[in-house]
Amino acid sequence: MEKRIHSKKTFTLPYRHYLFHFKWPLVGFAFVLSLLIFVQIKLTSIFIPYIIEEQHLEHFNKNIIYPIVLLNNDNNTHRLNMNYYFLKKDELKIMDDIYAIKKKQKVVLPSIKNRHKPNSYLILESTTVFGRPRFCSYTNEQIFGRACPYRNCKYTCDRTRDSDAHVLLMHKRDLNYKLLNSIKRNSEQIWLLWHDESNENSPEINRYKFNWTITYRISAEASIGAYGIIILKETPWSAQQFDSWIDEQFIKRHNQAVWFVSNCQPKKRLKKFRSLREFYSIAAFGKCVSSNESFSLNAQVQSNSKCQRDSSCEQNYLKNSKFYLAFESQSCTDYITEKFWRTLALGAIPIVSGPERENFIRVAPLHSFIHVDDYTSDEELAQTLNLIATNRSIYEKYHHWRRYYDVHHEAKDLDPFRFCELCYRLNTNTQRIWYENINDWFLDKC
Template sequence: MEPPSNLAPHSTLNNLFNLTTTYRQDSDIMVPYGQISEKTGGSTTFKIPYKSKLVCWIVSRWNSNYKRSQYYENLKQHISIETYGRSFNRPVRNEDYSDLISSCKFYLSFENSIHKDYITEKLYNPLKLGTVPVVLGPTRKNYEELIPGNAFIHVDDFSSPKELAEHLKLLDQNESLYRQYFTWREHFVASSAYFGPEQACWACDHIRRNKNYRVVKDLNSWFWG
């Protein structure tokens, strides 16, 4: 579930595995960090949670060389950001996490590494909890392969952190514009993955439906190449 830059290649992995199961779409068994699925039954009306904060960010692994850290340092010059996590000496308890995220109008869903398809719970949790994610990661096109384009804000859509900040301030002052980021909730819901059990279930289902044999000969080139 980690991207190539967070893992070291191992030559012993070659000619060993029959199938791949990762977050990547080109895996034999793709297990994303979350998903958008069609709403079934019940009311089509989604109530946006009460918002007491504008922009929030939880970080427990700080690295000044990360693109997300550098972008944050620029963005905070133009808009107030409520920061939490061990990196800011404000740890968040598990029982407080959902209430915190849902109380924010926007959440900085900034990935620690930029790789195709590496879109983590940092995106799916805010979506599930009724908060608009501001994403920094792969391209907007890549995000839109997995979630509706009007469900999030991408930093690449703006020429600078200052321009992004001005857009967030505009949405804060215009309720109708802000609500447009929730229109997808009329037909869809967001959910997070349960790692371990989810991979096992999806792998068992794949094997049941696919009886053909294959082997992944060069895993290093495929994943780290």
């Protein structure tokens, strides 16, 4: 039995004693997994009511996670939509998992034969979340959501149940390494690491061999709704409702972009802002920009010191400008944060940089955003922004998706998606997983 030896404590790797029984080639593993997910997707498509418009039909087999537009939208359909998210994500993460296995970041093994599956699952909040209890006062319905297709997951904060819980949920910022060292680990128990930040180097966490992660990375065991999510409207807008909305927004919103920035370290995005503002009006706020660098067409303009991020002032700018600079601080794969989702939710068009374009296409409709990498110069980008802002038919093209979709970007709306996915994973996963080098896995795509 292989063991990893450390100065203070020896940890037996979970399931390692089964490793010599399973020498599956990676190609074979990928083929079998792809086949299973293909069958699941096809079976799901039989039972999902089909599409309103041809443009949505072509999206069904593309690399997108958000659900297709359906003919009816009752609660049962919502459940099928959640299954669609989960199945589609499983399809998209195959290559990422193979890559992580090759890089020895992650170990994925087949299940043990005749292994007993419990009828219900208990998830224990084993640490605080940013120093406070997170879900201790919530009901199971609030945590997992009314539309979750699985109803057999329970959540507890009773730490006397750490031995019988199926999952120990630990928030990375709140890890107590002394406590971790004292836990007598059960190889059947899943250690789940929750971490939504990017590009943090923490090699010390490798020794604990976490089984699963809940984070923004699509290849995590739970990732849907990390910072935001596209969902189907309960009732799609009629053509008349949509035209009326476009007319109102096109007239009231200023031909300008807005930017609120507080982290001055990512110099690349500051450079991009200063270059773009030479060709296009940008109202910028925060300690990273001086007042003479900001130009606003809003008659109600406030000084830099008064208009703060997450304030009513910021919301006012977002609701009255046509664009927002949703520049990410990092270029990590799948790292698309609340600034992008909040912009969509408040009716503006996000101008994005950081992760590659394909990362955004996976989670948001085409023509819902503008990626700076699509333009050869900032002058060309500025010309495009001006064209969109002054031509109603082109402006409408960037909002057409709003007829059918809404955006969630607040934690109270996102948490049920995240924890429903966790419950789905508990009910359907048959593989044995642990992270051999979880720190490298987090840093590798940054």
